[in-house]
Amino acid sequence: MIESNPNLKEYSQSFYLSAGECNAQAEMPITLLMNRIIEVATNHANSWGVGYARLIEDNQGWVLSRVTIEMTRYPRVDEFYSLTTWIEDYNRHFSQRNMEIADNDGNVIGYVRTIWVVINLSTRESVDISKLSYIAANVTEHPCPIEPQSRLRPFEPTRTETYRFQYTDIDFNGHVNTVRYLEHIINQFPWNHHRENFISRMEISFVKETYYDEEAQILIDDNDPTNIRLDINVGDTTRVRSRLIFQKREK
């Protein structure tokens, strides 16, 4: 059910969490949340005529550069939830799009900060987006009370895993899908850890694209099991940086 917001500056969409979509805790996986974030951002941009269909005419596309998510809880099985999105800041280099996740009663259960850039699909270089002035005209004051992403510096891993990217990891640009990176990140923690904790804050930064059949090293610093740094490298290049803040579940 798409509810195009009467206020064009904001766009809301509601979803139903089916049993088949749930994680082992019978709640919304953060990977599905990431999918919804991309879907709602895409729909809002499309509603403005500055989405995929418009940009592809110039051989350009939106690319998600950074995502920061904070959740007090995740939607549970059989629950309706909504995402509302708006633009907080915009310049010729990037668009800063925020979101609010609400439960069926309208209670806000989380916030999201995203940074988007537009790239030339041939050169993969980011392009000036000041031409998309419609966006600049739609910056709003809607508050987003979560901290911007912290600087994710290199670190000394406590352990390193390896993974070779497969067909279903690859998106329609021929690169590893943002959601799949996140999936491999959360799979670095056993079921017991997810059973006892939930991800209360997640920061992820997409540094460089990764390709089919590349073998990645997943570097993990879990000295503090509630505040984890995790990078995905291929050879000596960093592809993804992330931080996961885990919070104990209430019994």
Place this chain on the structure above:
Amino acid sequence: MIESNPNLKEYSQSFYLSAGECNAQAEMPITLLMNRIIEVATNHANSWGVGYARLIEDNQGWVLSRVTIEMTRYPRVDEFYSLTTWIEDYNRHFSQRNMEIADNDGNVIGYVRTIWVVINLSTRESVDISKLSYIAANVTEHPCPIEPQSRLRPFEPTRTETYRFQYTDIDFNGHVNTVRYLEHIINQFPWNHHRENFISRMEISFVKETYYDEEAQILIDDNDPTNIRLDINVGDTTRVRSRLIFQKREK
């Protein structure tokens, strides 16, 4: 956008295929189609009051036993598509739910046959569902012109792969998610194979549940690369049987 069909016997739901959801061919992955099949079936059952919320009261749940999909093409990026579902047959053992996938112009691009059973969530045994008589009253004559699932017999593999199930493979029942099986199945074929062929028919049968951290053997018979048998075993028990019919893409 949910369009609850005026004819309660049928239920339709429309979706938008965002760029982020697409596979490397810029089309709907069969894994996402499987998610949509489960979502629409769940919503239809819920609309009748015989869905998850009702069954959980009796410590019961719907379980997908078999799925057969035939597609002439898959929805493409930025396209709207719809799933329409109805019950073809119903008895105390199982419910046979079919679906029709249509593009935004209403052209049917695929059909689905599914078999659902209800299990006791403690014993995992299937239960008599004749009490859900509302369903029996809603059997319709809507045609589904694809062959029922063939008998998937044991076979001699041409190759065998292994995979250990991880956290994101596990669903809210604590078992491997049906969609994840399918993902590991299609990952047994390289990108080139998917680039040149699409899955025109897929049969999958869920025989026995699989658990977190179990190591599976994936048995493949690809003597005929267009008609492939693939089973997922753990030890000497078969968990999933499948058949994939690949069709050359038009250049």
